[in-house]
Structures are given as structure tokens and as C-alpha cells.
Amino acid sequence: MTAQDPAGATPSHAIREQIRSDVELGRTEEVVTRFPPEPNGHLHIGHALSICLNFGMAAEFSGRCNLRFDDTNPLREDQAYIDAIQRDVAWLGFSWSGEARYASDYFEQLYAWAQHLIDTGHAYVDDLSAEDIRAWRGTLTEPGRDSPWRNRSADESLALFRRMRDGDFPDGARVLRARIDMASGNINLRDPVLYRILHAEHPRTGRRWCIYPTYDFAHGQSDAIEGVSHSLCTLEFADHRPLYDWLLEHLPVPSRPRQYEFAKLALSHTILSKRRLTRLVEDGHVQDWDDPRLATLSGLRRRGVPPAALREFVSRLAVSRNEGVVDIAMFEHVLRDTLNRSAERRMAVLRPLKVVIESFEEGRTDWLEAANHPADPDAGTRQVPFSREVWIERDDFMEDPPRRFHRLAPGREVRLRYGYLITCTEVVRDASGNVTELRCRHDPASRGGTAPDGRKVRGTIHWVSAAHAVDAEVRLYGPLVTTATPGATGDFVDDLDRASLEILRGCKLEPVLAGASGPVPVQFERLGYFSIDPDSAPGAPVYNQTVSLRDSWAKDRAKS
Ligand code: ATP
Numbered sequence: 009m010t011a012q013d014p015a016g017a018t019p020s021h022a023i024r025e026q027i028r029s030d031v032e033l034g035r036t037e038e039v040v041t042r043f044p045p046e047p048n049g050h051l052h053i054g055h056a057l058s059i060c061l062n063f064g065m066a067a068e069f070s071g072r073c074n075l076r077f078d079d080t081n082p083l084r085e086d087q088a089y090i091d092a093i094q095r096d097v098a099w100l101g102f103s104w105s106g107e108a109r110y111a112s113d114y115f116e117q118l119y120a121w122a123q124h125l126i127d128t129g130h131a132y133v134d135d136l137s138a139e140d141i142r143a144w145r146g147t148l149t150e151p152g153r154d155s156p157w158r159n160r161s162a163d164e165s166l167a168l169f170r171r172m173r174d175g176d177f178p179d180g181a182r183v184l185r186a187r188i189d190m191a192s193g194n195i196n197l198r199d200p201v202l203y204r205i206l207h208a209e210h211p212r213t214g215r216r217w218c219i220y221p222t223y224d225f226a227h228g229q230s231d232a233i234e235g236v237s238h239s240l241c242t243l244e245f246a247d248h249r250p251l252y253d254w255l256l257e258h259l260p261v262p263s264r265p266r267q268y269e270f271a272k273l274a275l276s277h278t279i280l281s282k283r284r285l286t287r288l289v290e291d292g293h294v295q296d297w298d299d300p301r302l303a304t305l306s307g308l309r310r311r312g313v314p315p316a317a318l319r320e321f322v323s324r325l326a327v328s329r330n331e332g333v334v335d336i337a338m339f340e341h342v343l344r345d346t347l348n349r350s351a352e353r354r355m356a357v358l359r360p361l362k363v364v365i366e367s368f369e370e371g372r373t374d375w376l377e378a379a380n381h382p383a384d385p386d387a388g389t390r391q392v393p394f395s396r397e398v399w400i401e402r403d404d405f406m407e408d409p410p411r412r413f414h415r416l417a418p419g420r421e422v423r424l425r426y427g428y429l430i431t432c433t434e435v436v437r438d439a440s441g442n443v444t445e446l447r448c449r450h451d452p453a454s455r456g457g458t459a460p461d462g463r464k465v466r467g468t469i470h471w472v473s474a475a476h477a478v479d480a481e482v483r484l485y486g487p488l489v490t491t492a493t494p495g496a497t498g499d500f501v502d503d504l505d506r507a508s509l510e511i512l513r514g515c516k517l518e519p520v521l522a523g524a525s526g527p528v529p530v531q532f533e534r535l536g537y538f539s540i541d542p543d544s545a546p547g548a549p550v551y552n553q554t555v556s557l558r559d560s561w562a563k564d565r566a567k568s
């Protein structure tokens with residue numbers, strides 16, 4: 009995976025070219041792909057690449073794409089994951105062909121095919137333990153050794169295989185192996201295990217089975233049953249392809265799928281492996297699978313990332329066999345770009361400082377018109393209340409500002425966006441000298457923000473009327489890990505940034521935000537993009553920062 013120029017056009021790739029030529033030369037009648045998650049965790053942004061590729065190729069060539077759960081290991085799988093994965097794929101914007109499918113739907117057929125392999129001399133029941141099988145398999149430089157059971161008769165293997173299914177043996181007592189080549193240069197061909205005994209409850213088949221096919225035995229055959237034409241998978245399966253083909257050649261399968269590989273997406277400053285994500289959740293380093301700091305699809309959704317931004321990001325990646333790390337800044341760039349176009353603008357003050365406009369009548373409310381999107385007149389306008397007391401951002405005031413500070417300071421004039429020009433006349437302090445309030449006067453003729461005499465006012469700041477403000481909690485997020493490749497030197501958990509979540513309470517929102525619902529992000533002017541969190545209660549909204557306006561942390565990181 010290598011990143012394209014973020015502004016570049018959608019790159020083509022070898023998989024698309026392969027499919028195109030298969031279609032053009034008549035080798036493929038219908039393009040059928042599948043997305044095959046194992047329901048043992050939640051989907052993450054890496055899976056989004058696989059999803060967009062599989063569904064995208066099917067759509068592009070007027071074919072279909074299945075969703076198939078690779079549920080062959082009952083020890084780690086769960087119905088909750090199955091439900092969450094379906095939710096996530098649908099949220100990303102894809103609909104699979106027909107019902108969701110399951111490798112476990114094919115257990116009976118797979119069992120029959122295993123018997124066929126035994127019958128034809130291509131498989132045998134082995135009594136070696138798992139450790140012995142591993143030890144006897146050899147290494148890259150040494151051939152493997154034949155199991156003493158390798159030449160067992162087909163009849164004996166068939167009878168034992170039957171008894172394995174009937175539950176006559178404990179876990180690990182025997183396995184079914186393909187009889188291929190113990191001296192093969194490809195270790196996957198050294199009599200790979202096809203079935204193992206596992207007395208475990210399966211989320212779908214319950215206790216019906218106590219033997220389960222391996223990934224290798226289930227995957228290609230499931231593809232063949234579904235008529236998959238192009239089985240797209242990540243590079244770690246390239247060495248399994250000879251076995252994938254061998255099994256299809258030795259079985260009376262109804263179709264001949266082919267496997268093609270591409271490199272996994274790796275993102276800097278991001279944890280993607282399911283094993284690591286599971287640890288983060290189980291050890292309480294994050295709140296849950298949908299913690300907005302995680303790159304799980306549910307976390308990204310909760311953070312406010314629109315599915316369109318994910319699809320756009322993925323489409324700008326070069327699908328290839330090159331393993332590289334994509335800079336998270338590229339994702340954020342695409343995210344900002346998408347949100348800049350789609351998000352409506354609102355005003356919110358995150359770290360409030362009270363401003364009393366002494367020249368403005370007490371009790372009066374002025375309703376001002378504000379554009380919902382500066383570049384999109386169709387987005388319309390809204391009315392924003394203005395009154396004698398407003399909140400501004402603490403950062404937008406400095407008592408002793410440097411020359412280039414164009415915001416509020418004693419004696420200086422600033423524009424309240426869509427409102428009035430105000431000048432700071434007095435600074436109020438508490439007993440310990442902290443600024444608690446500013447006193448200002450306004451120019452009544454500057455309603456809307458322009459001075460009647462054309463005088464220049466350089467600074468424009470956002471504000472919220474104190475009498476109308478809605479109090480909110482706002483959660484700011486930094487990257488969860490401090491290093492580009494977490495765990496590169498040691499345990500990845502040591503690279504977690506304990507300050508990656510900052511919770512601000514008593515933030516002030518303009519009143520239209522009181523009724524906001526749904527995860528559609530808005531831009532808080534001058535601050536960033538924010539999206540309402542499901543923790544919100546009526547009258548007590550909670551917002552998540554989706555992404556800041558400027559690329560501040562990427563810059564910081566470049567410096568360090
Ligand atoms: P992980 O490596 O994160 O534990 P996995 O590969 O075990 O994930 P699966 O449920 O087996 O997860 O993945 C379903 C599909 O998604 C597979 O085809 C897999 O190759 C693909 N996939 C997984 N991770 C990535 C990634 N980072 N980039 C692209 N595709 C991925």
C-alpha cells in the first residue's frame with residue numbers, strides 16, 4: 009500500500025486490470041467477490057479498504073459481492089461481532105448480495121469433500137499431537153518428516169474421521185491432514201491440517217459439530233460454492249495460494265475461483281490489528297470498541313467521520329503489493345476536505361471568558377443572521393441571538409499582546425462574527441489576579457460586523473450569547489499513540505498517550521445546537537469539526553471533536 013498524492017486522481021491497480029482482462033477475454037462470466045471477515049473482533053479502517061475494494065470491483069463490473077463470515081473457529085467468535093460487522097459494512101454504504109453468508113453454512117458440504125479427499129488418497133487422519141506436527145513440519149531449509157500415520161488406509165482414515173465427527177475423541181487427539189508433499193518448498197503444502205477437533209459451542213451451529221475445518225480448507229471451497237470469481241485477500245495469504253488451488257483441483261467443486269493478493273493498509277500512529285485492539289478494550293486502555301480514539305469503524309463513526317470520507321480516503325490509496333505505512337495526516341486531510349464541503353458552521357466557545365457589553369441594553373436580544381456555510385448559499389442562514397453578555401474564547405483575549413495578535417486586548421477593537429465591533433474597556437480580576445470578565449463597548453452602527461466609516465478591524469472572533477447559551481461537554485482527542493509505528497520497540501501499550509482524551513465541561517454552544525441529533529458533524533467556527541455523541545442527554549449535549557481545523561499535530565510531529 010503506498011499513498012498517492014492526496015489531491016491526485018483515483019489510481020488504477022493490478023486487481024482492476026486483472027478483472028478487466030478476465031471479463032474482456034471471456035474468462036469471467038460474472039464478477040463475484042466477497043468480503044470475508046472472521047467474527048472475532050470489530051472492523052477497522054484497514055477492513056474498509058478490503059470492503060471498498062471487494063464491493064467496488066463488483067459494482068464496477070456489474071457483478072455482486074457477498075458478505076461471508078469466516079466462522080470456523082468457535083473459540084474466538086461471537087454473535088455480537090457478527091451483528092456489529094453487518095452494521096459497519098452497511099454504514100460504510102454497501103449492501104451485500106442476498107443474505108449474509110457463513111462458512112458454517114457449508115460445514116456439511118465441506119465434510120463431504122473431506123471424505124472425498126480421503127477416498128481419493130489425498131487426505132489422512134493423523135494421530136500426532138499439534139506440537140509433533142509442528143516439530144515434524146521442518147523449516148524453510150529442511151524438509152518435513154512423514155507422520156507415521158501418513159500411509160494409513162483410506163478406510164481406516166474414513167472410519168476415524170467419522171468417529172472424530174461423532175465426538176469419540178478429545179480436543180487435539182487427531183486431525184485430518186491433506187496428503188501433499190512433506191518436502192515441498194512451501195510449508196503450507198507439507199500436509200496441511202484440514203480439520204481439528206474442538207468441543208466448543210459455535211455461535212451458529214451450537215453443539216452440532218465438534219470438528220471444524222481450518223481456514224485453508226474452508227475458504228477456497230466456500231468461494232467455489234458461492235461462485236466467487238475473484239477472491240481478493242491480503243498478502244499474508246499469498247503463500248497459501250498453492251494450497252487454495254490444490255484443494256480446488258482435487259475436489260469436485262462447482263466453480264473455479266482465483267485468489268489475488270494486495271497489501272494490507274497500515275496507518276501511522278494507529279493501532280489496527282484485532283489482537284491489539286482487543287487488548288486495548290479488554291485491559292481498559294480505552295472505553296470500548298467504539299472509543300472515538302480507535303480506528304475501528306464504530307470508533308470513527310462515533311467520532312463523526314462520515315462514511316463518504318472513508319470511501320474517499322480508500323479510493324485515493326494505491327491498491328498494490330507494496331507494504332508501506334500511510335501517514336495518518338493523509339486521512340485527516342481527506343477528512344477535513346470532506347467536512348469542509350459538507351459541514352454546516354456553528355459557533356461554540358470551548359474555554360469561555362465572559363464579556364459584558366456595557367453599551368448594550370440589559371434584557372435586549374438582537375437576532376443576527378449567520379450563514380450556515382460560507383461557500384454554499386443553498387445551506388441557508390440561521391438567526392443567532394446577541395445580548396449584553398457574551399462568551400468568548402479565553403485564548404482570544406490577551407492583556408499584553410504581541411503585535412501580531414489581532415484579537416481582543418485592552419483598548420483594542422475586534423469583530424464579533426456576524427455581530428458587532430466591540431472594544432475592550434476594562435479587565436476584571438479575582439482576588440488572585442486571574443481575569444474573570446471583560447468590559448466592552450460596542451459600535452451600534454456596526455451590526456453584522458462592518459464599520460460604517462470603513463475603519464479596518466482585523467480580528468474576527470466567535471462568541472455565544474450568555475443568556476442563550478447551551479452548556480455542553482466537549483471531548484477533544486489527540487492521537488492514541490505517540491509513535492508512528494506503535495510497538496516498534498517494545499510493547500505497544502507503552503506508546504499510548506495517556507493525555508489523548510481531554511474533556512471540557514461548561515462549554516457554551518449557540519442555541520440551535522440544543523436540538524442537534526445524529527452524528528452529522530458541524531464546524532465550530534475557528535475550532536474544528538464536532539459531532540454529537542450518544543452520551544448526550546436532553547439539554548446536556550456531548551460533542552466529540554472529529555478533527556481540528558488545522559493540521560497542528562502532524563506539524564508538531566514533523567518537528568520532533
Ligand atoms: P487483523 O489483521 O486486523 O487481525 P484479520 O485479517 O484477521 O484482521 P479478517 O476478519 O480475517 O481480519 O479480515 C477480513 C478481510 O479484511 C480479509 O480479507 C483481510 O485480508 C482484510 N483485511 C484485514 N486487515 C486489513 C488491512 N489492514 N488492510 C486491508 N485489508 C485488510
Ligand code: MG
Pocket residue numbers: 046
Ligand atoms: Mg484473519
